Amino acid sequence: SQQGEEDPQALSIQEGENATMNCSYKTSINNLQWYRQNSGRGLVHLILIRSNEREKHSGRLRVTLDTSKKSSSLLITASRAADTASYFCARAMGYSTLTFGKGTMLLVSP
Amino acid sequence: DVKVTQSSRYLVKRTGEKVFLECVQDMDHENMFWYRQDPGLGLRLIYFSYDVKMKEKGDIPEGYSVSREKKERFSLILESASTNQTSMYLCASSFRRTGYGYGYTFGSGTRLTVV
Numbered sequence A: 001s002q003q004g005e006e007d008p009q010a011l012s013i014q015e016g017e018n019a020t021m022n023c024s025y026k027t028s029i030n031n032l033q034w035y036r037q038n039s040g041r042g043l044v045h046l047i048l049i050r051s052n053e054r055e056k057h058s059g060r061l062r063v064t065l066d067t068s069k070k071s072s073s074l075l076i077t078a079s080r081a082a083d084t085a086s087y088f089c090a091r092a093m094g095y096s097t098l099t100f101g102k103g104t105m106l107l108v109s110p
Numbered sequence B: 001d002v003k004v005t006q007s008s009r010y011l012v013k014r015t016g017e018k019v020f021l022e023c024v025q026d027m028d029h030e031n032m033f034w035y036r037q038d039p040g041l042g043l044r045l046i047y048f049s050y051d052v053k054m055k056e057k058g059d060i061p062e063g064y065s066v067s068r069e070k071k072e073r074f075s076l077i078l079e080s081a082s083t084n085q086t087s088m089y090l091c092a093s094s095f096r097r098t099g100y101g102y103g104y105t106f107g108s109g110t111r112l113t114v115v
Helices: none
Strands: A005-007 A010-014 A019-024 A031-037 A043-050 A055-058 A061-066 A071-076 A085-092 A098-100 A104-109 B004-006 B010-013 B019-021 B023-025 B031-038 B042-049 B064-070 B073-078 B087-094 B110-114
Touching: A005 A085, A010 A019, A019 A085, A019 A104, A031 A061, A031 A071, A043 A055, A043 A061, A043 A071, A071 A085, A098 B042, B004 B087, B010 B019, B019 B110, B023 B031, B023 B087, B031 B064, B031 B073, B042 B064, B042 B073, B073 B087
Parallel strands: A010 A104, B010 B110
Antiparallel strands: A005 A019, A019 A071, A031 A043, A031 A085, A055 A061, A061 A071, A085 A098, A085 A104, B004 B023, B019 B073, B023 B073, B031 B042, B031 B087, B064 B073, B087 B110
């Protein structure tokens, strides 16, 4: 399957800094979604951006989508220790299932 | 609060046993999914279901089967557990197909160890 990649694999920052994670994919999409996973738990849906949207905000989260480059970015502003988690992008291709990447591990230190 | 509930957080089974992983959602969602998650491999889709008594193979269905007799319940069955099925298993559901703009709600996961 065309999974695409998240970049970086791991990111370590200080509280208060911004965190940026990137997601690339290979085939056209209907929408792209971002999920968070705290250690050893299930995934939590954060935000969805449709293929005809370029930017979306939700609280401290900002997602961009560039369909010409087949890439998306998730920005978390003013990070907190509680943001420490793994973040996954997931592509919806057609009307089928989601395809997840391998994730970015974010560590936010106090 | 809407929920997807997986019956066990941790499970230890012996090689060759038949294993049932249960998943129940209380949101009247049409679609249900089973993924497994392994380090370095991310989430891989095992089986999914768009309706009661319907099932579709995902990317890695070998060694697994599923059952969806009621809308709210989706069971994953390991017919004869093997050590390479040691993994974190995640159940998810969605109101409609994701292409229409719906996200997934995940359960907390079942960490299965086959010895």
